[in-house]
Amino acid sequence: MRTRNRLLAGLNALLLAGLGALTTPSPAHAANLLSNPGFESGTLSGWSCSGGTGSVVGSPVRSGTKALAGAATAGDTARCAQRVPVQPNTTYSLSGWVRGSYVHLGVTGGASTWTSSASDYTRLTVSFTTGATQTSAEVYLHGWYGQGTYHADDISLDGPGGGDDTQAPTAPGNLRVTGTSATSVSLAWDAATDNVGVTGYDVFRGGTPVASVTGTQATVTGLSPNTAYSFTVHAEDRAGNTSPASAAVTATTDEGGGGTPGFVQAAPYLYLGWGNPPNATEVMRATGIKWFTMAFVLAQNGCNPAWDGQRPLTGGVDESTIKAIRAAGGDIVPSIGGWSGNKLGPNCSTPEALAGAYQKVIDAYDLKAIDVDIENTDEFENAVVQDRILTALKIVKQNNPGLKTILTFPTLNTGPNSWGNRLIERAAALQADIDNFTVMPFNFGGGADMYGNTVRATEGLKNKLKSTFGWSDAEAYAHIGISGMNDSSDTGEITTPQIWTQIRDWANSHHIGRLAFWSVNRDRPSWQFTSITAGFTG
Template sequence: MTCTRHSARPASSVGRSLHPPLLPRHLIGGHVRTRNRLLAGLSALMVAGFGALAAPTTAHAANLLSNAGFESGDLSGWSCSGSTGSVVGSPVHGGSKALAGAATAGDTARCSQRVTVQPNTAYTLSSWVRGSYVHLGVTGGTATWTSSASDYTKLTVSFTTGANQTSAEVYLHGWYGQGTYYADDVSLDGPGGGDDTQAPTAPGNLKVTGTTATSVSLSWDPATDNVGVTGYDVYRGDTRAASVTGTTATVTGLTPNTGYDFTVRAKDRAGNTSPASASVRATTAPDSGGSDRFIQAAPYLYLGWGNPPAATEVMNATGIKWFTMAFILAQNGCNPSWDSQRPLTGGVDEATIKSIRAAGGDIVPSIGGWSGNKLGPACSTPEALAGAYQKVIDAYRLKAIDVDIENTDEFENAAVQDRILTALRIVKQNNPGLKTILTFPTLNTGPNSWGNRLIERAAALNADIDNFTIMPFNFGGGADMYGSTVKATEGLKNKLKSTFNWTDAQAYAHIGISGMNDSSDTGEVTTPQIWTQIRDWANAHDIGRLAFWAVNRDRPSWQFTSITAGFTG
């Protein structure tokens, strides 16, 4: 561990190869000739294609793919290898969503969909793609690819089904070690199998199964179809609010104490849509008000660095009540420990927590950070990760947890982002009243593309995050730290509003600021006067959380800690 803040560093520039991509290192060596045959075969596919060469019938201009623009906000209709696929809000070609495939050294992030087709018939497959070595094709048939598309580029292939072929699988994928690719507005034009024109029946027995101040949960009886129902669209009035494959949904981002009307429509693979279900009305719960609102002034205290101060001494000198204690990391697999070294119980960390509580305070653990062996990548499934979080919660009977998600292993990894969000949803369900915080880096204008994705996926996965805390620093030496912090926070507020359909007040209440006292990693300076300005702005806008790195660096006067203690939200 280092004594600097576990903060985001600028991503290095990676050069792009002008040659066809290679297989990952662990597949090279004895498999070189296999690799060459693979590339040669791929080239042949692009030139010649597969499929029967009998005279094709004429295709109808109809897109057979479901969720072709990923506007449902999820991967319904698609199957992606190794949890590498996700839906993002930027960059997109059309609409508001697109597919992101996080290709790694061992996985091309292949996403596919199987559709019903007619034998001996011509079809055209196309997609808008962006990234390096993005492939589009038909399993067992023709394919095409682009080596480098810095902006969205259209790929198109045509193929003819065999004499007895009744289904086809279309796919997109990147290439080993070439990073994330994007795809949008995928289209397979041609007649569906049997030219299905029969719509499903309307879903029955739509009912409300739960409400909160900002969400409504619904369930319904399944619809029927002559071929098969592939999903359901939930409408709030005339606006599509959710798309799911099952018979339950939770609509989020609603206004407290407000009535809403909901209906549901079923859809099949051919794109036929059922009549609307009977309407049901739900009223969200009243806003819980100030007494239950999540407010936390919690500067970082790091027991793994240098000569950490006594927490009770700081509390007595400043009036601070909460600390963000850093850092919970992984040890020997998916096992939580302090700094990957110290056990959760029986050591200095537990003793410190007990002393803080005895003095009338409490702590929130910071799980993750910039460096070290983190639980997000170390735990292979959301359930395993939730189990690791639960060990920390149980060890200290916690009221809140903070996941500090940074660097390429967590923040810039779509699969790990989704794993963390799903795990947080699980622990919230299993621990009523637990508050969850996400801490992540930011630009001085607001979240970057990975931050935007994190927020969008939090909404799509119904993670129910209580606070989104940004780290507004490391913009560069000489930055206006007050102005940059306010600008970054306003950018986050606007993103939360557009994603969750919140008001300004609702968005501010879900925001946190985690600054850096004195000099940052890049030489910016936040003085006590500037931190006071930031605190006063945060109080005036009723944000939910204020923190800084770190109490260890606030000696001997504890000025920044005293200022933070004046945060009221």
């Protein structure tokens, strides 16, 4: 009930803020500045919807034959927006017909209005006045978290068009490929110029728009392995003028489909901050294991990475252990975060600051991969921090060609929960280009079928990745990891060496990308689970 009250209070505050921004409309020429206002084209042409949540439907409609459907989820309000040129110091009237619960209509950075419940199409209207130098405005519609699909039709922005700036930007220059994986291509280009100012870039694959960014680099995901693609980029200015296309560039994705993943890692957890840690190189000699997931990098004095939030990245036991592992032919991936402790995600205030913290860890060890273990209410069940982590991982991946990024997070025994689904959906929407989504299929309850639940949870993850990214079964499995718990879990479940062998064999037969368990410290004295994990081949 308190959650419901907070939601309503937030919505009331939003309404009051919108009402406070209303102005008395001045006379203006009646001209709808929006393109495709009734979605009669049968497409979302002119509109951009978050996370693939928007679609055009034939029913219910207010007029004509088409309308917008926005599929709001627990993690996405299904925001659909369109930017148009306007004139400074001018009053405009925005209106639209909407149907659904908690549907909002407004202008970014300005006035908005909403309806709490409209069982049939209801008209929303709001007015706003542009700023002294404003030459474009973005209008938007969205629903509300967990309130289901809304519908909208006949959206209108009335007022004089922005005719002061008709000069398009120059074409972006020197479009180039900066990295590839089996399912992604990273691009960069030189900035376009404009008489007023460039506001963003649209990346096209062939003739299809696949990414919109404000900077001069992007990663296009959801591609097929060993396939050639052609890309161009257009620049856009504040008045909505679009540049000519850049010169095209062709890139071929890496091999990795057909059951041959491009990234394979057998990496049980090694924790140097707990009890009497085992000697890593002795474990390697006894078991054949090559990789370790080293736990845990936390925050120290704000947004500064440190082992357990206490030990420095260099000059201590952690660095000497990493050097010994590498001298023995192995390597490590740091586990950043975890269930408890003071974590970087909430302590770094911006994605850029968080990316800077990750970069310190990468630079300290010249890493090939990093893992962010995102758990608990401070990171996993926090939409702002989820997005911050995903954006930070996108930044460090763009700045470190070849770096592999891993997300480790809890799961239900049927697949990701609502927060896990949101994490995956936002990874796609933000184009974070995550290489591996690792689930932790345990703590379902004592007496659970650990093999059966692990397989069901992983299959649920596979299905979510397929539906979100458009991947095949092989592509989805190649992006999946399993992180189990040897012997007894926190809730008394038992995973025996025999069960772990079954899980490993299933993982090998489905060619998933990663296998880990918590932990080598608990695998004494025979290192059975570590030896079994060393047989993971992906």
